Amino acid sequence: MFAAILLDCIQSIHGERSISGIHNLIQGKKSSQTLQDARLYKLERYFGIYPSLSKLNAHKAAESLERRNFIRFNQENHPVLADEGEKYLEDSFMKDVNFFSGMEHHRNIILFEKRLRLLIQTVTHSELKDFSFLPIVEDPSVQAWMKRLYRNNVISDLLTSLYEELNSLLSALSHLEAELFTRRLTGGGLIGETREQLAHDYHLSVEDVDLLIKHALFYMYRTTLSRQENYPALALCLEGMANEKLITSSARQTLQWLNRGLSLEDIVKKRRLKLSTIQDHVVEAALIDPSFDIGSFISKEGQKDILTTLETLNTNKLKKLFEALDHNYNYFEIRLVVASSKHTFKEDRHAPSSTS
Secondary structure (H helix, E strand, O other): OHHHHHHHHHHHHOOOOOHHHHHHHHHOOOOHHHHHHHHHOOOHHHOOOOOOOOHHHHHHHHHHHHHOOOEEEOOOOOEEEOHHHHHHHHHOHHHHOOOOOHHHHHHHHHHHHHHHHHHHHHHHHHHOOOOOOOOOOOOHHHHHHHHHHHHHOOHHHHHHHHHHHHHHHHHOOOHHHHHHHHHOOOEOOEOOOOHHHHHHHHOOOHHHHHHHHHHHHHHHHHHHHHOHHHOHHHHHHHOOOOOOOOOOHHHHHHHHHHHOOOOHHHHHHHHOOOHHHHHHHHHHHHHHOOOOOOOOOOOHHHHHHHHHHHHHHOOOOHHHHHHHOOOOOOHHHHHHHHHHHOOOOOOOOOOOOOOO
16 A cells, blocks of 8 residues: 555656655645645645654655666656556555545544544443553543543443444455454453554555555544444544644744735744745645635736646646746746646646746
8 A cells, every 4th residue: 555655646746756755745744845745736635644654664665666667766866657657556456545535634533543542442441340451542632531431421332332333334444454453453351463463464564554554544534524423432532623724833823914914024024934934834825725815916917827828838847837937927926826726727637846
C-alpha cells in the first residue's frame, strides 16, 4: 500500500515536487506550501494520513521504487513515474482505497483511534472483572473521556453493541485489513501485537501495516459519522468532534486581520512577518475557502487574463505562466488566481505549482 500511495502522489505531481515534499504531505505538515500542494495536485485524500512517517523511511521507499524501475529522477532530483510504475499502479490496490479523506478528517481519526482502542480495552477487562489494567492510551483527555463514559453506560450492553458494530464494519473491509486491525487490539487479557510482528507475519513493510490499519479506521470513522444511529457504541467515540476548515494557525491570524480591513503591508508590520509569508496565508485561504474573495488583490480583468493563459498553456510551471503573461502579473497574483480556480474548474487536469 505504501509504495502505491507514493506512486500515486508521484504520478499526480509530474516531477514538480521532491520526495521530501511528498513526505510532508502524507505526514501532514501544517505549512502553507504543503496545504497548497495537497489542493493543487488533488491529493487531499492523503494529507496527514501517516503522521509518524519519517522522512528517512520515505526516501528509502523512493530508492526502492527506483531500483524496481518504477520511478526515475529528473534533473531537479524530483521523482517521475516510469512505465513500470504506471503499470504497477494500474494493477495495484488503488481502486480499493476509497476511504482516505485526510484533508477533511485526519485530525479526528487520531482521536477516534485513541478512544476506540481504550474503549475496547476497558469494556473487555470490565467484563472479566479486571479493573487493575494499565490504560493502553496515555492521553489524559482520552482517559477522562473514558471515565465519563464508564459512569454513564452499562458496560455489558456496551460490549455487546461494540462487538456487533465492529464485526459488521470489519466484514466490509478486506480480510487483511480486518486481521491487522484486530490483532493490534489490546483487551480481555490479550496484548496487541506490535507493528513489527504483524509486518513479519504477513510479509509486509511496517508502513504497509500502519496504512492498512489507518485505512480501516478511516472507513469505520466515516461510516459511523454518516450513520450514527446504526453504530451507537462507536458513535460515542465521536463526542465533541468537529470538522473545521483545515488552515494553519498562522494563516488564521492573518485572515482575522484581513477581515478587520488591514492591508497586507499593515499585517506585515503588525505580525512582524515577511510579505511573502503573509501572501502564502492569503493563497492558502483561497485554496481552502470557496467563498474567499480575491478581488481586492487582483482585478477581474487580471483574473480572466491569467485563467485564459492557464487554460491555454495547461502548464504546471508558474515561471512559464509568468513569462507567457509578459511579466504583467507577479507570482502572488498568479498563485492566487490558480488557487481560487480550484473551486470552479472541474476538469481533472494538473494545476500549476507554487514554485518554478
